[in-house]
Amino acid sequence: MPSNHNTETDFVHFFWTQVDLEKTAALAFVFLLDCMVVLLILNPFIWWSDSQNATNFLVAARNASASTTNLKDVLADLIPKEQTRIKNFKQQYGKTNIGQISVDMIYGGMRGMKGLVYETSVLDPDEGIRFRGYSIPECQGLLPKAPGGEEPLPEGLFWLLVTGQVPTEEQVTWVSKEWAKRAALPSHVVTMLDNFPTNLHPMSQFSAAITALNSESSFARAYSEGVHKSKYWEFAYEDSMDLIAKLPCIAAKIYRNLYREGSSIGAIDSNLDWSHNFSNMLGYSDAQFTELMRLYLTIHSDHEGGNVSAHTSHLVGSALSDPYLSFSAAMNGLAGPLHGLANQEVLVWLTALQKELGGEVSDEKMRDYIWNTLKSGRVVPGYGHAVLRKTDPRYTCQREFALKHLPSDPMFKMVAQLYKIVPNVLLEQGKAKNPWPNVDAHSGVLLQYYGMSEMNYYTVLFGVSRALGVLAQLVWSRALGFPLERPKSMSTDGLMTLVGAKSG
Structure with a gap:
C-alpha cells in the first residue's frame, strides 16, 4: 500500500460506487425527517405557536437557498432563468394592451399609468407595500435578526429584494461582513465633506458626496473599456454593494460635522451588522435606538418604482449612468418636500x-x-x-x-x-x-x-434606506437589458388636436 494512501477517501469512494444511489438518497431523506422531528419536539414553539408561524417556517425553509452565502453567485444563477422567462413572456404577450391613458393622467403627473417594470416591490392600495411578495409583518417574522434583536436586519431585506429568496442567517452575516469590508471612504470624499459650509443642507451634502464617489465606479470603468452588455449587471452589482456599504459612513460624517462639532465617526466593526455600525458612527449606543434603525432602514427601503426617488434612479440609470450618479439623482428627488421631507x-x-x-x-x-x-x-x-x-x-x-x-x-x-x-x-x-x-x-x-432632534437630517436616514430598494432594482435593470427610458411628450395644443377638442 502506498505511503500516501488515504483510507478515509477510499472509504467514501467505495461507499458511493458500491451503494445504490437511490437507496442512499432515501436513507438521507429519512435521516433529515428524523432530524426535523427532533427539532420540532425540542422546539414546539416553531410548530405549534400558531398557524402563521408554521407557515413562515415552511416558507423560509423553501425559499432560503443555503448553497452559497455569496450574493453575486446566487444572482449569477438567477439572472439567466429570469432573462428566459421574460423573453418568453414578451414573445407571447408583447402586443397586449394593458390599460388606457386619459388626459387627466397626463396632466396629473402620470399618476396611475402603467409604464414601468419594477421587480423588487409592489404597492397595493389595500394591503400596502410588498417586498418581493412579502408584507411588512411577514418580513418582520421571516427575515433574520441580530442576536437578541426583534427587528429584521436590512441586510436580509436586501438579499430578498435582489433574489426574491428569504435568506439564511449565514447569508445575512455574509452581507454584513461584505459591507463592512467595502465601507471605507476615499480621502477626496472625506475632504469634501469636511469643507462643506455648515449652512449647506444635509441632503445636498449627501447627494454631492455620492456623486463624488463616482470616481470609484467599476461600471463606468468597465463601460469605458468596452465590456459586453451581458456583463453590465456584474459591475452594477459591485458599485451597488460598494455604495450601500459606504452610505452610513457618509451619512454619519455629515451628522458629526453638523451636529457633533466634527467628532470622529470611529471605525467599522466587521462583527456588527450594518445598522449597528451606523448607530455607533452616529454616536448612539442605546440598543433600542439600534433596533429602531434596523426597523427604519428596512421599512423605508422601497415603495415600488413610481415614486420620485425610485423612478429617478431608474430613469438616470437607463442612460447607463453608473449607480453612483443614478442614486445621487434619486436623492435630489427625495430631498423635495413632497417626498422625503x-x-x-x-x-x-x-x-x-x-x-x-x-x-x-x-x-x-x-x-x-x-x-x-x-x-x-x-x-x-x-x-x-x-x-x-x-x-x-x-x-x-x-x-x-x-x-x-x-x-x-x-x-x-x-x-x-x-x-x-x-x-x-x-x-x-x-x-x-x-x-x-x-x-x-x-x-x-x-x-x-431617542435624542435625534435634528429634523433637517431625517431625510438622510431615509436616503440610506432607500438605497436598498433602488439599487437592487438597478442591478436587475442592467441584467434584463432595460432600454433608455424615453416616453413621448405632447404640447397642450397637440393633445387637444389628438382628442378632437376645440382650442379656446
Missing part, C-alpha cells in the same frame, strides 16, 4: 400643536386645531397617500414599536390621539381619498424620542 413637516406641525395647546390636550381641542389647519388651506401632514387606501403598514409597525418601547412618551401619545381623530375629520371634510396615516406620521417622533 414629509416626516420633518409632520414633526414641525406636531411641535406647533404642542406649543399652542400644551401637554395634555382634549379630543375636542385637538379636533378644533385640525379643523383650523384645514380651513386655513393647509393639510394635516402625515395623513393621506397617493396610492394607499388604508393605514400605511409602515406606520403600523412603527406604532407597535412605540407601544412596546415608549408608550408613555408625550409626543407618541399625541400621535396616537391624532390617529383616533384625524381620519374622521378628513372623512367629514370629504376631500381626502385616503384619510389614514402614512409612514411619515410616526418616524420623526421615534427618532426624536
Whole structure:
C-alpha cells in the first residue's frame, strides 16, 4: 500500500460506487425527517405557536437557498432563468394592451399609468407595500435578526429584494461582513465633506458626496473599456454593494460635522451588522435606538418604482449612468418636500400643536386645531397617500414599536390621539381619498424620542434606506437589458388636436 494512501477517501469512494444511489438518497431523506422531528419536539414553539408561524417556517425553509452565502453567485444563477422567462413572456404577450391613458393622467403627473417594470416591490392600495411578495409583518417574522434583536436586519431585506429568496442567517452575516469590508471612504470624499459650509443642507451634502464617489465606479470603468452588455449587471452589482456599504459612513460624517462639532465617526466593526455600525458612527449606543434603525432602514427601503426617488434612479440609470450618479439623482428627488421631507413637516406641525395647546390636550381641542389647519388651506401632514387606501403598514409597525418601547412618551401619545381623530375629520371634510396615516406620521417622533432632534437630517436616514430598494432594482435593470427610458411628450395644443377638442 502506498505511503500516501488515504483510507478515509477510499472509504467514501467505495461507499458511493458500491451503494445504490437511490437507496442512499432515501436513507438521507429519512435521516433529515428524523432530524426535523427532533427539532420540532425540542422546539414546539416553531410548530405549534400558531398557524402563521408554521407557515413562515415552511416558507423560509423553501425559499432560503443555503448553497452559497455569496450574493453575486446566487444572482449569477438567477439572472439567466429570469432573462428566459421574460423573453418568453414578451414573445407571447408583447402586443397586449394593458390599460388606457386619459388626459387627466397626463396632466396629473402620470399618476396611475402603467409604464414601468419594477421587480423588487409592489404597492397595493389595500394591503400596502410588498417586498418581493412579502408584507411588512411577514418580513418582520421571516427575515433574520441580530442576536437578541426583534427587528429584521436590512441586510436580509436586501438579499430578498435582489433574489426574491428569504435568506439564511449565514447569508445575512455574509452581507454584513461584505459591507463592512467595502465601507471605507476615499480621502477626496472625506475632504469634501469636511469643507462643506455648515449652512449647506444635509441632503445636498449627501447627494454631492455620492456623486463624488463616482470616481470609484467599476461600471463606468468597465463601460469605458468596452465590456459586453451581458456583463453590465456584474459591475452594477459591485458599485451597488460598494455604495450601500459606504452610505452610513457618509451619512454619519455629515451628522458629526453638523451636529457633533466634527467628532470622529470611529471605525467599522466587521462583527456588527450594518445598522449597528451606523448607530455607533452616529454616536448612539442605546440598543433600542439600534433596533429602531434596523426597523427604519428596512421599512423605508422601497415603495415600488413610481415614486420620485425610485423612478429617478431608474430613469438616470437607463442612460447607463453608473449607480453612483443614478442614486445621487434619486436623492435630489427625495430631498423635495413632497417626498422625503414629509416626516420633518409632520414633526414641525406636531411641535406647533404642542406649543399652542400644551401637554395634555382634549379630543375636542385637538379636533378644533385640525379643523383650523384645514380651513386655513393647509393639510394635516402625515395623513393621506397617493396610492394607499388604508393605514400605511409602515406606520403600523412603527406604532407597535412605540407601544412596546415608549408608550408613555408625550409626543407618541399625541400621535396616537391624532390617529383616533384625524381620519374622521378628513372623512367629514370629504376631500381626502385616503384619510389614514402614512409612514411619515410616526418616524420623526421615534427618532426624536431617542435624542435625534435634528429634523433637517431625517431625510438622510431615509436616503440610506432607500438605497436598498433602488439599487437592487438597478442591478436587475442592467441584467434584463432595460432600454433608455424615453416616453413621448405632447404640447397642450397637440393633445387637444389628438382628442378632437376645440382650442379656446
